[in-house]
Amino acid sequence: MGNNRIRKVVIAGGGTAGWIAASALAYQLKDQIELTLVESSKIATVGVGEATVPPVRNFHRFMNIDEQEFLRAVAGTFKLAISFENFVRPGHRYIHPFGNTGKGTLVAGFQQYWLESVRRGMKSDLGNFSLEAMAALEDKFALTENPEINYAYHMDAALYVDFLRKKFERYGINRIEGMIKEVRQNPDSGYVEALVLDDGQVIEGDLFIDCTGFRGLLIEQTLKTGYEDWNHWLPCDRAIAVQTQSVDPSPVPYTRAIAHEAGWRWHIPVQHRVGCGLVYDSRYMSDDEARAKLLHDVGAEPVRDPWQVKFRTGRRLKAWNKNVVALGLASGFIEPLESTSIHLAMSAVMLLVELFPSEGIPDSLVKRYNDVCRGELEHVRDFITLHYHANQREEKMWKDCREMTLPDSLQIRIDAWRDRAHVWKDQGELFATTSWMHVLLGQEIMPNQHHPVTREISDADLRRLLDSIRGPIDRTLPLLPLQQEFIDRYCKSPDGIWDMHRLG
Numbered sequence: 001m002g003n004n005r006i007r008k009v010v011i012a013g014g015g016t017a018g019w020i021a022a023s024a025l026a027y028q029l030k031d032q033i034e035l036t037l038v039e040s041s042k043i044a045t046v047g048v049g050e051a052t053v054p055p056v057r058n059f060h061r062f063m064n065i066d067e068q069e070f071l072r073a074v075a076g077t078f079k080l081a082i083s084f085e086n087f088v089r090p091g092h093r094y095i096h097p098f099g100n101t102g103k104g105t106l107v108a109g110f111q112q113y114w115l116e117s118v119r120r121g122m123k124s125d126l127g128n129f130s131l132e133a134m135a136a137l138e139d140k141f142a143l144t145e146n147p148e149i150n151y152a153y154h155m156d157a158a159l160y161v162d163f164l165r166k167k168f169e170r171y172g173i174n175r176i177e178g179m180i181k182e183v184r185q186n187p188d189s190g191y192v193e194a195l196v197l198d199d200g201q202v203i204e205g206d207l208f209i210d211c212t213g214f215r216g217l218l219i220e221q222t223l224k225t226g227y228e229d230w231n232h233w234l235p236c237d238r239a240i241a242v243q244t245q246s247v248d249p250s251p252v253p254y255t256r257a258i259a260h261e262a263g264w265r266w267h268i269p270v271q272h273r274v275g276c277g278l279v280y281d282s283r284y285m286s287d288d289e290a291r292a293k294l295l296h297d298v299g300a301e302p303v304r305d306p307w308q309v310k311f312r313t314g315r316r317l318k319a320w321n322k323n324v325v326a327l328g329l330a331s332g333f334i335e336p337l338e339s340t341s342i343h344l345a346m347s348a349v350m351l352l353v354e355l356f357p358s359e360g361i362p363d364s365l366v367k368r369y370n371d372v373c374r375g376e377l378e379h380v381r382d383f384i385t386l387h388y389h390a391n392q393r394e395e396k397m398w399k400d401c402r403e404m405t406l407p408d409s410l411q412i413r414i415d416a417w418r419d420r421a422h423v424w425k426d427q428g429e430l431f432a433t434t435s436w437m438h439v440l441l442g443q444e445i446m447p448n449q450h451h452p453v454t455r456e457i458s459d460a461d462l463r464r465l466l467d468s469i470r471g472p473i474d475r476t477l478p479l480l481p482l483q484q485e486f487i488d489r490y491c492k493s494p495d496g497i498w499d500m501h502r503l504g
Contacts (some may be wrong), residue, residue, distance in 0.1 A: 010247065082095070192222065243303050251487075347376060380412035
C-alpha cells in the first residue's frame with residue numbers, strides 16, 4: 001500500500017474540519033485526485049468554533065477567498081484581541097492584542113526598552129504601543145496601512161460550512177449523505193480500504209481523512225492509535241454553549257473570556273447574534289449549575305436552546321497513522337480559550353497539501369507530518385496552560401492550577417521571562433513574542449530584571465523611541481470608525497441570513 005499511487009481520497013465526516021479539508025484538497029489538487037466526503041445530517045457538529053486567529057487570512061489567501069464575500073456570507077465581524085477578565089483575580093482585566101507591539105532591536109526586544117522606561121518612571125501601559133489593543137478598547141476597526149492593523153474574525157461556524165460547500169463543491173467534491181456503518185481494513189497491512197454506509201454503499205479509498213470529531217472513528221476506533229491526555233494541565237472538560245440576541249449597538253472587536261469559579265465564559269459577537277458559552281471543570285461545577293450560570297450571565301435573550309459539549313484535552317499519539325490522517329477534533333482538542341481550533345485544522349490541511357503523498361505513503365512524510373502537528377499542538381497547549389497557572393484566585397480549581405507541575409517547555413519560557421524578560425518564537429509556532437509578552441505581563445508574572453543594553457540609552461532617546469511608536473497609533477486611532485460603521489460599509493450581511501440558514 002505504501003508504494004501505491006494515491007488517487008481516491010475519502011473524508012469521513014463534515015462539519016468545519018471536514019469542509020476545510022475537502023475545500024483545500026479539491027481546490028489545490030483539482031484533477032489529481034477523486035475526492036469524496038461522507039457526512040450525515042443526523043450527527044450533530046460541535047458548533048462552537050466561531051472565533052479565529054489572524055492566520056485564518058493566510059488560509060483564505062491560499063484558497064483565493066475574497067474577504068468581503070466571505071464576511072457577508074458568514075455574518076462576520078472583526079477580532080483584534082482577546083479580553084481576559086477575572087483570570088488573575090476577580091475584577092482584573094487585560095487585553096491580549098494581535099499584531100506587533102512596539103519595535104525592538106537586534107539585541108533586545110521592545111519589552112526590554114519598555115521595562116526600562118517603567119523603571120525610570122515613564123508612565124505607560126504596554127498596550128499603548130499596540131494599535132490593535134487601543135482600537136479594541138474603543139470598539140473601533142478599519143483596514144489601515146501605516147501602521148498596518150492585524151486582525152482575525154468572528155463568524156457563524158454553520159454559515160462558514162455552507163459557504164465552503166457552495167464555493168468549492170464544484171471543484172470535484174463528491175458529497176455523500178450517509179452514516180458510516182463499518183470500516184474495512186486490509187487484513188495484512190491494517191490500512192483502511194473502504195467505508196461501508198448504512199444503506200450498503202461501499203466507499204473505497206487510498207487515503208482517508210478522519211473528521212469524525214471526538215470519537216475518531218477511523219484514527220482511534222479502527223486503528224487504536226492512542227491518546228495523550230492533557231487534563232492535568234488543562235482541567236476543564238465540558239462546555240455549555242448558547243446563542244443570544246445582540247444587545248450592543250456596535251459589536252466589540254474582540255473576544256471576551258471571563259473567568260469564573262470553575263472555568264471561564266466566552267462572548268463572541270457576530271453580525272446577527274452573539275455566541276456565548278461556559279467552559280467548566282465538572283469536578284467543581286455540575287451540568288445544571290453550569291447551564292443556570294450561563295443563562296444568568298449572558299444578559300440577553302437566547303435564540304436557541306443551550307447545548308452541551310463534553311471533551312478531553314489532549315492529542316492522538318499520531319495524527320497520521322497508516323493511510324488515515326486525523327483532522328480537527330479527531331486529531332486532538334485544546335479548549336477554546338485562545339480560539340485555536342479552526343486554525344489547527346487549517347494549518348494541518350495546508351501541511352497535508354504540502355506533503356501530499358501522490359505516489360504512495362513514505363514513512364518520512366508521515367513522520368514529518370506527525371512531528372509538525374505535535375509541536376504545534378504542544379506550543380498551543382503551553383500558551384493556554386499559562387493562563388490557568390498564573391492566577392491569584394482562591395477557588396479550589398484555580399489553586400490546583402497555580403500549584404501544578406508544568407510541562408518543561410512552558411516552565412523554561414516562564415523562567416526565561418522571570419530571569420530577564422526574554423521571550424522567543426520558534427519556527428512554526430502560532431503565538432508570537434508579543435503574545436507571550438502581553439499574557440505574561442497580563443497574568444502579572446513580572447521579570448526580575450531586563451536587558452542591560454537598555455541602561456545605556458539616555459532619557460531623551462528612550463522617550464523619542466517610545467514617541468516614535470506611539471505617535472502613529474495616537475494619530476490613527478481618532479480616525480477609525482466604530483466597528484459597526486465599518487461593517488455597514490464593507491461587509492454587511494443580508495437581512496435574515498440566520499433565518500435563511502435555519503430554514504434552508
